[in-house]
Amino acid sequence: MSQVAVRHRPGQEHARTLRGSAAWLLVAALLLALLVAAGAVLLSGAAAAGDLVDPGALVRWGLPLVDAVVHLAAMVTLGGLTLCAVVLRPGTPPWHRAATLSAIAAIAWTVVQAVHLVLVHASVMGSGLSGPGYPALVVQFISGIDLGATLAWAVVLSAVTAALAVLSTTSASACWAAVVAGVALLPRAGLGHASGAGNHELAVSAMWLHLLGTGLWAGTLAVLVFSTLGLKAGLASTVSRFSAIAGWAVAMVVVSGAASAWIRLDSPWQLLTTAWGQLLTVKIVAFTALAAAGWHHRRSTIPLLTDAGGRSWPFWRLAAVEVLIMSVVVGVSVALGSSAPPIPQARTAEGAELAGLPAPWFTGLVTQWSLDPLFVFLAGAGAWVYVSWALRLRRRGDAWPAARMACWLLGMALLVWTTSGGVGVYGRVLFSVHMIQHMMLLSVLPVFIVLGSPVTLALRALPRRQGDTRGPRELLLAALHARWARFFAHPVVAALHVPVSMAVFYLTPLFELALRSHVLHVLMMMHFFLVGYLFTNVVIGTDPGPQRPFFPLRLVLLLPSMVFHTFFGLFLLSSTSLLAGAFFTGMGPPWTDPVTDQQVGGAVSWAMGEVPALALAMIVATRWTMHDERAQRRRERAGRPHRPDSAVPSPAND
Secondary structure (H helix, E strand, C coil), rough: HHHHHHHHHHHHHHHHHHHHHHHHHHHHHHHHHHHHHHHHHHHHHHHCCCCCCCCCCCHHHHHHHHHHHHHHHHHHHHHHHHHHHHHHCCCCHHHHHHHHHHHHHHHHHHHHHCCCCCCCCHHCCCCCCCCCHHHHHHHHHHHHHHHHHHHHHHHHHHHHHHHHHCCCCHHHHHHHHHHHHHHHCHHHCCCCHHHCCCCHHHHHHHHHHHHHHHHHHHHHHHHHHHHHHCCCCCCHHHHHHHHHHHHHHHHHHHHHHHHHHHCCCCCCCHHHHHHHHHHHHHHHHHHHHHHHHHHHHHHHHHHHHCCCCCCCCCHHHHHHHHHHHHHHHHHHHHHHHHHHCCCCCCCCCCCHHHHCCCHHHHHCCCCCCCCCCHHHHHHHHHHHHHHHHHHHHHHCCCCCHHHHHHHHHHHHHHHHHHHHHHHHHCCCCCCCHHCCCEEEEEHHHHHHHHHCCHHHHHHHHCCCCCCCCHHHHHHHHHHHHHHHHHHHHCHHHHHHHHHHHHHHHHHHHHHHHHHHHHHHHHHHHHHHHHHCCCCCHHCCCCCCCCCCEEEHHHHHHHHHHHHHHHHHHHHHHHCCCCCCHHHHHHHHHCCCCCCHHHHHHHHHHHHHHHHHHHHHHHHHHHHHHEEEEHHHHHHHHHHCCCCCCCCCCCCCCC
């Protein structure tokens, strides 16, 4: 036994040496990011003392450097948790190392995020970090100023992420922690230039998509190097799974980066003639190098891992270079956030959004566009994935109905128009158009999505993951069978969720808060779409999931939504008091008064609540008739007399 131990000791020492090298690589990446950030801030003049107020050199230099650490910690947290959720095999040493590093990074994220809050307060107030009553000033900053409240939410959400990361012991718990980590990036998306951008909505969506993309790409790669360096068994499959994630992350970074540059540059020449543009040019060059390295991974180094003998060092060398280049990108990004772009990023005043828009609003629903990169990316990715799945079925000889594909693609097009077209433009300032956007997401768009049967297509097209790791198919099945999913998809819960959500949202301060905060507005849109999807899926869906009731009961389930929209529409039509009055009064539309516009919104709510419900009723009645006819034909072939099937439960794919 001692001989066996002696024989294995050199291998263990080698593994410890490799893990130590990976740890030093991460330390070097951190130091390189801080060094690049400091150099870029110095060259751009972002840390120069102000003419009127000066918080001191500690604050001026500490703020961008702390911001770099926050960015790196958030990236490692999100990347490591994603790695534990869908890439690494649970219970193995690499999984535990990745989980440990993610927990440490999440704790560091929370602590440094709190330090960042204090430094931002000192920078805004133009004072030092001490003095009589300083803690009370910080509390007042958090409770009385939007920027302080946003930073406080960033600390709270990062702390929740840290708690979940520490408690993660399975792939499922790591997946939930990764989701919360993605949500925790939302407050950061509204900081920096995005908080004051003239096109605030586009800037915030682009920044959140950018942070998610860099975390899923750079953070995952850094943790992958640390946790699996020296590993040979199963390395090829692990790297292939990471490569798929990195491909989508690159697309997210490209889309969001292009959108951010679009609103901050007047011309491409400013990439060379301005300090901000030169920093962006350096970032673009570094990003291009990273994309080329990723392509080389996919085309050259990953096949080497599957060869006999498993040559892994080419992959590790290239991955280490990528991690160092990514640290340079982070440093440059921090300097970009601290420098003034060529286009001044002054926040548009309330009511100014209407300037230049054609009146009345219905003439601009088609002509006006303001692309939201988040929803454009979601719609584009949804169309691409759906079509690729359908083609995968066709290549193996299976058919997929063209009508379902047409419904899905039409739904993706409607999603873009609802969030980025004229509805999205006017919906920010007019209640009537806001109701069109709301009812499109709640009542119209889910019909096309449900008729596309995406869950059925995914279960047929996605491959089964070998081993104990969870791929997209396994995650989808876990979600379908989860208790919380069965609860929210229950027919009664789904039917009542529609009127309850609308009442809570519109009859409480949540409505005005969502109008003033793009982050809350995005969350509101996602919530109402999910509510509408769950309800529509219960009524006319064919995907696996909820236990659908008899056809007569499906018609009954339509009543709560129809009744609520009737009463809500009549309430708005007859009311002279404004919902979110302070906000819509400040808009001051030149062609109508806010009360009249709200009454038009009431008519929109009534009509767009009733018409889709009637369409759903017609679909249910048609399927009911077809189900009875099929049952009658089966009985006639069996030689049994006909019996009405109105009270017979319908199959899943009725």
